[in-house]
Amino acid sequence: MEIQPAHFHQFVGSTDVSTVEMNLRGGSVTAVYRPVEEQQALRTAGEALGPRLGVYEFLQALPLGEWVPINTLSDRERRILPAVPTWARRRRSGQLLRLADRPVRLGLLVTVGADWLDSLERACVLSLGAPRMAVCSGLSGDRERAVWEADYRGVGLAEHRDGELRVLVSPRTTVPESLASLRWRMAERVFAASQGKFKTQNPPRIAAPAEV
Incomplete structure (x- = not known):
């Protein structure tokens, strides 16, 4: 069966x-x-975020598709930022844009x-x-x-x-x-x-x- x-x-x-x-x-x-x-199009090479839970907590705290001043991030968030893949976010002129979602x-x-x-x-x-x-x-x-x-x-x-x-x-x-x-x-x-x-x-x- x-x-x-x-x-x-x-x-x-x-x-x-x-x-x-x-x-x-x-x-x-x-x-x-x-x-x-939308996320399939973003991940052209099939990229996926890794197992680190802090990365998900960090990204979820950011609004999707909106620029956020980096100087508003907490110390913990600034430590996590380098672990976020570049395809999942964009950084420009002291601001951060979240691109990744589920x-x-x-x-x-x-x-x-x-x-x-x-x-x-x-x-x-x-x-x-x-x-x-x-x-x-x-x-x-x-x-x-x-x-x-x-x-x-x-x-x-x-x-x-x-x-x-x-x-x-x-x-x-x-x-x-x-x-x-x-x-x-x-x-x-x-x-x-x-x-x-x-x-x-x-x-x-x-x-x-x-x-x-």
Whole structure:
């Protein structure tokens, strides 16, 4: 049995999405996302920001597309500035212009496990900066516990049975402002993976766990 492209569309409520398979925290994860055209044009060679969280915090503090006097930056921001790639910002006459923003709109990170607990645990270790969905086979007598655990942890849960996917718990999609930098960093990782592994808009097919 396989999870079909239509299932990813079902998760996010749209057919206008791309997917890419990634390795995160030692496990396979499928990211469902929408590219941002303006940022694709900016990153002509597929550039992505690195892992340093301070760079994202610094850029988010700047207005996008507006010149800011460099002398208004804090000491910490001035120390971070050299780490920001030149393609992501412009500097002129003592002023700074932010060009970079999230390269993709990340809709969901999907995990598939041997059972519901394995799939849920795989999803829980992922970044809190992205909505997460765990896919498992038939739940049988563990259904109530599985639904409660997923809802408590803010992770979506879907049951795969007879070739169909049924969403039992919707993922938590709102991200607190305090986690916005983590969401941007995850979007950069998804973008980098899409540049290196997949060149097509068609979602890959993922093997579903064996039904019991």
